[in-house]
Amino acid sequence: MALEQKPPDLEIGPPITGLEGSDDEPIIAITEPLWRIRLRLLWRSFKKNWGLFAENRIGLVGLFVIAIFAVMAIAHPILMATAWGGDNREIYDPVIGYDAVVKEFTVVEEVTDPLSEIELIDARFTNINAQVGDVIEQPQQPASPSSRHLLGTDPLGRDVLSQLMFSTRAAFFLGMVAALVTVFIATTVGSIAAFFRGFVDAFLMRVADLILLMPLIPILIVIGGFWTIELWQLGVIIGILNGFGGVAIVLRSQALAVSVKPFVDAARVAGGSRWHLIFRHVIPNVLPLSFLYMMFGVTEAISLEAILSFFGLLNVEMSWGLMISIAQAEGYLLRGLDVWWLLFPAGLAVTFLAAAFFLVGRAMDEVVNPRLRKR
Amino acid sequence: MTEARVEVKDLEKRYPVQKSVFRSAKDFIHAVDGINFRIDPGESLGLVGESGCGKTTTGRMLVKLLEVTGGEVLLQDSGEVIDISHITDKDDLKRFRSDVQMIFQDPFESMNPRRTVYDTIAEPLTVQRIGTVPDREAKVAELLNLVGLTPAESFMFRFPHELSGGQRQRVAIARALIVDPTFVVADEPTSMLDVSIRISVMDLMLKLADRLNVSYLYITHDLAVARYMCDRIAVMYLGKIVELADTEDLLGHPMHPYTRALLSAVPVPDPSYQRPPVEIKGGISKSINPEPRCRFYDRCPIAREDICGVQDHPPLEEKAPNHWVACYLVDKQPA
Amino acid sequence: MTTPLVEDSTGGLKTGDTLLEVDNLIMRYKTKQGYVSAVEDVSFVLHKGEALGLVGESGCGKTSVALSLLRLQADNGEILGGEIRLGGKDLVPISEDEMRRHRWNDVSMVFQGAMNSWNPVYRVGDQIKEALDLHWPERLNRAETRQRIGDLFALVGLDSDAQDRYPHEFSGGMRQRAVIAMALSCNPQVIIADEPTTALDVIVQDQILKELKKIQADLNMSIIYISHDIAVIAEVTDRTGVMYAGKMVEFGDTGDIFSAPRHPYAWLLLSSTPSIVGPRRKLAPLEGEPPNLLDPPSGCRFNPRCPFATDQCRVEEPPLRDIGDDHQVACWNYEQVPVGITSGSVV
Structure with missing residues (x-):
């Protein structure tokens, strides 16, 4: 029987009295606001996870390498404003500088x-x-390293060290954009597919299969042939293809395992809507795995950027891939080691930063996945 | 007769056994096959049976975790009766969610590992937007005191892994009771707990039922636990209730042959006690498209082909005062 | 064939002779936070043809005792002291190779949850054959293996031809029977059954327990039952050991322990176990939680939860001492424990 009139607004019932122990127990007053308590809890769980992460040397090495690159990225604008600034700007600017x-x-x-x-x-x-x-x-030009140009100059007479440091920013930016887009899409798609199952699941997963089948690099080359890709666009494209493809499939299986847990049923009985269940219960339990794939996503994005810049398909002022590309265009790529400063700084930077994110990902894997943990 | 708090009429759950995606199913698993019972205010009804008998399915239908495929469930809500299997109105659903709650079996899995005790207990209030944050905090603290997790402030912001099994189940009870429900489905709430902790949790549930006038549907496979917790017991076999009576009456004078077999198979913590022999044949059968005869026919030690084998499953009849049995061969006893 | 297929595994011993002796066994798990004292100074004797029960709550060390007997404790578990003598021979110092010869042939085990660990892609018979190939003293040919597995299946109440079926074709009870058949496959003298019926429904549980009792009688086997279910232990065992926090707190004849437990923990455990027979009574809850075995309480490990604890209990650890009738208790104040378990008021 449906109810005719609107039910009264629900209120919290009166205190339950008459139970031993509850009469003289004063209802406690929580002296701190909730957000402060939550912040403290977050800090505590961060400390615990950091402990687990730090047990793994590999992860610390990765983090150390990332930190070095971060310092480089931050140091560049500072240097441009001080030692490389003013009149020296014409010499040290990574894009328009020139010093013969x-x-x-x-x-x-x-x-x-x-x-x-x-x-x-x-x-x-x-x-x-x-x-x-x-x-x-x-x-x-190119000039070999000297006290004036610690890593020499490129075939157009620009300072390699300045280019290298300047490009670090682009690498981080691209990695972050790609990783965030990947995680956002993969977590949402995976969780929704797992939670609703049936048609939604089948549809999203077949789309994922299709995207997984697409060869990423050739597609990017084709897209690059039609119009020049901006760096952020590249990040978004990598994020979408990655996030909707393999990572979504992995996260869906994790979300599937979470969404059949009794605590999801318990939340349903509590009256939670579908979106409450997905965003409060399923996704928070999938996120640790998402962050793991985010790290691997950064690795992939950095490598892809190098490949595309090398082919000159990316509209970017300066990047590690572009540095190698210029060396190649001027015929220095296969010249051997005598012009090492044209190849090694950029090449090693790509390798190290990509590897560092991968190592951090591996170490996070052990935090996220207790089965991999050493006792 | 007082008004029943929950009344279940011909409740049915059938699962299609899908043979192909393109053909609609012809075969159905009759998980729950037309059961009837009522639970009075403050009463606790035990639903016992072996795994696969449909007791958990029944419980999950009563809290709307599963869709009902037939029959109705009538819930008394402050003088009005709602058929919970056909709620369409959003406000009705909201009222239902604060009237009916559930306690789950596994205290380790029924709490989200990433949410604090406060989040877990306050969840029904949060999602139904009841009260303000300070109100909720006070209510959660009150319930923590009530379920014996004191001092409340030291438990409020712990995570599930920082609690023992017994404490987690107390949190689960607090979560179920925070919206002042009138009816709680408890699905094996103590089966994962150690004996010593089990009793204190059961005592807590009994005490709260008494004080708050909550009705329970207590689902368990353990008859000894059901005896401790329940006023009446319903025994299920392959989707049917075969016997329903007051607890002591059922345990002392079981009438249905299945109940008798079940009771005689329960081990007793007294080495000097000699159990009667367990009279039952074969193993449990499947409930896919059951034959039109007594569900217990194949295993029944007293079945008669001319009666039990040719007629449909026997109806649940009152064979003695307040003692309902579904068997053709049990004679009606004078009151 | 020199070895009969299913034999009375007397091993030259008569019923009632000492078969397995455990003396002051200490087993601890090494963890980052320190040693977890899982089995602390546990001693008992298993006789030929006897059913012995180890009962206690989860984490009390009963499974750790069983695994130590087979030296199968987890990698971080170390036997730090004591002796495990099988027919007079100490199993603790022998090499892993030698131990492997005793496992399955002398002492075998029905592991907890083993019925759910059958490999789904192999026939049940083939999986038992694997155990036979590994442990049976001589190589059996195909026909002999089939014959032996068939005999074992008949022994546990399964159809001999069921060995050609896959695990998913078995019901839970049948899978557990097959597990027992596998444990019996090499004629062990002792079977350790860890929670053999925990996941089963009562009617099936009853059938399995009856089957085990019958096998024990027919083969004059010794069985160690490990269970948290006091009622099961009461039904099937001759003697019972009650364990708490890695210690044996009471040991004796099952009848004695269940009618008049002397250790406060055993008494409370029995008092808090509901039953379907006897008067309906209020059960006494056991307050508190089991101790953390990384840092067990000083003195008696039960003292924080014990209603009879005195200052002595908090300082001095009570030894397991004889109180007559082959009944041992580790408690300073066992005389204060009320006799009988029908404590509390009748509801």
Whole structure:
């Protein structure tokens, strides 16, 4: 029988009296506001998880490497404002800076040592009267490391160290955008699929299968062929493809395990709506795993950025991939180790930062997944 | 006769056994197959039976965790009667959620590991938007005192893993009682607890039922526990109630052959006690499209082919005062 | 064939002879926070043909005792003292290789939850065959293996041909019977049954317990039952040990312990167990929680929860001492414990 009139507003019932122990027990007054208590609890659980994380050396190494890069990223604008700023800006700006280091070269017929010899034809651009055997002064780019340019200059005469530090920001930015988008999409899609099951689940998972089947790099190359991708767009694209694909499938299975737990039923009996159940019970228990995949997502995004910049498909001022790309365009890629500062700083930065996030992810895996924990 | 707080009429739950995605199901599992009972205010009814008999399904239907496929469940709500199986109105649902609560079996799994005791207990208030935050805090503290978790402020912001099994089950009881329900379904609330803790939790539930005038549907496989907790006991077998009587009457004078077998199989903590032999044949059968005869026919030691094998499952009849039995072969006793 | 397929595993002993002696066994688990004293100074004797029960709540060390007997405790568990003598031979110092020969052949175990650990993709018979291949003294050919498994199945009340079926085709009771058949496969002298009926319904539980009793009588087997269910222990055992927090607190004839427990814990445990027979009575709750075994209380481990505790109990640990009739109690004040368990008022 449906009720005709509106039920009265529900109120908290009167205190239950007449029970031993409850009469003289004063109803406690909580002296602190709830948010302060929650903050303290959060801090405590962070400390506990940090303890677990710190047990793992690999994770600490990863964190240390990330910290170094973070310092580099922060230091760059500071340097640009101080030591590299003012008049020096023209020299040290990572994009428009230019510094031709003048150096003495011996004019030869055939170059054997490009750092001290110059071919006759090239020498005549500087001095029309140059002869073989002369020593002429010639601005050098790329220039090898010196006290002025700790990591030398690139083929266009720009400071490599400045470029390297400047690009760190782009790497972090891209990694974060990609990872956040991945986690947001994967957690939502996975939890919703697991919670509603049936048609919703089947539909979302088939979409995930389709996305999983798409080869990421060729697709990005094709997209890049049509229009220039901005860095944040790349982050979003990687996030969507990653988040809706493999990660969503993994998180769905975790969410499936959570959503059949009795505490979800208990919340349902308490009167919780579907969204309450999903956002308060399912997602919080899936999130630790999400963060884990977020770390792996950063790794992937950084590597992808390098690949795309290398192909010149990304609209970015400066990045590690672009640094290598420029070296390649000027013909220095396969020249060997004599121009190492053009390849190693950027190449190693990509490798180290990507690896560092991966290692942190591995260590987090042990915190999140007690079965992997050492006793 | 007073008004029943909960009245269950021909309650039924059938699950389709899907053979193919494109064909609608022809076979059904009759998990609960037309059961009737009533629970009075302040009364505790025990629902006992072996695993798979449909007792948990029944409990979950009464709290709307499962859809009812047939019959009705009538709930007394301050003078009005709501059919909870057909609630469409949002306000009715809200009232239902504060009238009927549930205590779950597993104290380790029935609390979200990432939420504090306060969050867990206050959840019904939070999601139903009852009271202000200070009101809720006071109410949670009061309930923590009530269930014996004192001092309340030291328990309020603990996480489930910081509590023992018994303490968790006390939290579960507090959560169920915070909205002042009139009817609580308790699904094996003590079966995961150690003996020594079990009694204090059962005592707590009894005490609260008495003081708050709560009715329980107490689901258990343990007849000894049911005897301690319940005023009346209903015995279920393959989706049917086969016997329903006052606790001591049922244990002292079981009439249905299944109840008798069940009772004689319960071990007794007294080495000198000799149990009667367990008279039952074979193992439990499936409840997919049951044959039109007594559900217990295959296993019954006294079944007669000409009576039990040819007629539909016997109806639950009052064979003695307040003693209901579903068996053709049990004679009606004079009052 | 030299070994009969199903034999009376007397091992040259007569009923009532001492078969297994456990002396002052100490087993602790090493954890980051320190040692967890899981089994502390536990001693008992198992006779030939006897059913012995170890009863206590979860975490009391009863399963740890069983695992120590087979030296199968978890990797971080160490036997730090005591002797486990099987037919006079101490099993504690022997090598792992030698121990492996005793496992299954002399002492076998029905593990808790084993009925749910059958591998779903192999036939039940093939999984028992694996145990036979590993432990049976001589190599059996196909027909002999089939014959033996068939005999074992008949012994536990299963159809001999059921060995060709897969675990999912078995009901819970049948799976547990097959587990028992597997434990019997190498004619052990002792079977340790850890919670053998816990997940089963009462009617099936009754059948399994009857089957175990019958096997015990037919083969003159010794069985150690481990259970938290006092009623089960009361039904099937001859003698009972009550454990609390890693210690044996009371040991004696099952009838004596159940009619007049002398240790306060045993008394409270029995007083708080509901039953379907006898008068309906108010049960006495046991207040408090079991102690943390990383740092057990000083003196008697039960003293914080004990209604009879005195200053002595808080300082001095009571030894397990004889109080006559093969009845031992570890309590300073056992005389104060009321006789009989029908305490409290009748409701």
